[in-house]
Amino acid sequence: MNLELAGKTVIVTGGAQGIGLATAQIYASRGAQVVVADLNGDAAKAALETLESHGVTHFAVDVDVSSSASVESMKERVMEAVGKVDVLANVAGIYPNSLMTETPDDVWRRTLAVNLDGTFFMCRAWAPVLSEQEGAAIVNVISGAARIPYPGLSAYSASKGGVISFSRVIAAELAPSIRVNCIGPGGTLADGKVDSDTDPQMMALIPMARLGRPEEIAEAIVFLGSDRARYVTGQILHVNGGRSMH
Numbered sequence: 107m108n109l110e111l112a113g114k115t116v117i118v119t120g121g122a123q124g125i126g127l128a129t130a131q132i133y134a135s136r137g138a139q140v141v142v143a144d145l146n147g148d149a150a151k152a153a154l155e156t157l158e159s160h161g162v163t164h165f166a167v168d169v170d171v172s173s174s175a176s177v178e179s180m181k182e183r184v185m186e187a188v189g190k191v192d193v194l195a196n197v198a199g200i201y202p203n204s205l206m207t208e209t210p211d212d213v214w215r216r217t218l219a220v221n222l223d224g225t226f227f228m229c230r231a232w233a234p235v236l237s238e239q240e241g242a243a244i245v246n247v248i249s250g251a252a253r254i255p256y257p258g259l260s261a262y263s264a265s266k267g268g269v270i271s272f273s274r275v276i277a278a279e280l281a282p283s284i285r286v287n288c289i290g291p292g293g294t295l296a297d298g299k300v301d302s303d304t305d306p307q308m309m310a311l312i313p314m315a316r317l318g319r320p321e322e323i324a325e326a327i328v329f330l331g332s333d334r335a336r337y338v339t340g341q342i343l344h345v346n347g348g349r350s351m352h
């Protein structure tokens with residue numbers, strides 16, 4: 107049993123399902139205390155039942171990361187419940203698909219609000235708390251779509267490109283007390299996203315010839331948030347089977 111993260115407290119946004127849930131599960135299995143933070147409070151509570159305990163009590167909290175008021179209220183509740191935070195994993199995200207010329211204002215705004223504003227609101231709220239802990243880290247989830255032009259993903263790509271630029275700047279601002287890095291998943295078999303990894307056209311573009319699994323992305327998130335990555339900041343780690351090479 108590997109409990110190397112015992113004593114750490116970690117917030118995972120979007121932790122109720124998909125990559126966020128896999129991240130919460132790995133953290134818990136290694137002894138960390140996990141705060142599952144999600145728009146869907148019921149699903150966040152249900153997620154707790156899938157987390158190993160190892161003597162720590164995990165915590166579920168509902169939050170809409172696109173609202174600074176919601177983030178502030180969540181911060182109060184989390185601080186009351188757990189008292190300190192070592193790692194913030196910003197995994198929550200939405201990925202609507204529509205061609206640019208057909209994208210309504212509200213879809214554009216909501217995508218930027220959740221993916222980009224949400225990352226900003228969470229980092230701004232939690233940086234002062236994180237900075238009180240040795241080895242604190244933020245991991246922001248971006249996407250290969252920030253660089254690869256997939257038709258239909260203009261709002262999404264703009265939001266994730268924004269998160270990359272934002273993360274680089276705050277990595278410089280928050281060093282040396284908080285490391286800030288990004289994970290760039292490729293197509294991943296997660297709830298509500300891609301339900302088949304047999305599309306031959308898509309597979310031909312991936313040297314590893316398959317989609318990712320949520321736990322494979324989660325492992326990289328956990329690594330960048332850990333002391334094993336203690337000299338890594340301001341970087342993007344792409345976890346995409348070689349779909350793009352940087």
Ligand SMILES: NC(=O)c1ccc[n+]([C@@H]2O[C@H](COP(=O)([O-])OP(=O)(O)OC[C@H]3O[C@@H](n4cnc5c(N)ncnc54)[C@H](O)[C@@H]3O)[C@@H](O)[C@H]2O)c1
Pocket residue numbers: 119120121122123124125126143144145146169170171172197198199200201220224247248249250290291292293294295296297298299300
């Ligand atoms: N799945 C993929 O193929 C893929 C590829 C590249 C990047 N990503 C990124 O990885 C992250 C997770 O993707 P996933 O496929 O696991 O997503 P998912 O849709 O399975 O889960 C996202 C979670 O975020 C929560 N969420 C949505 N809006 C929120 C808000 N405003 N406030 C708080 N929580 C909110 C949802 O309730 C859900 O539990 C996202 O940032 C996504 O952009 C995913």
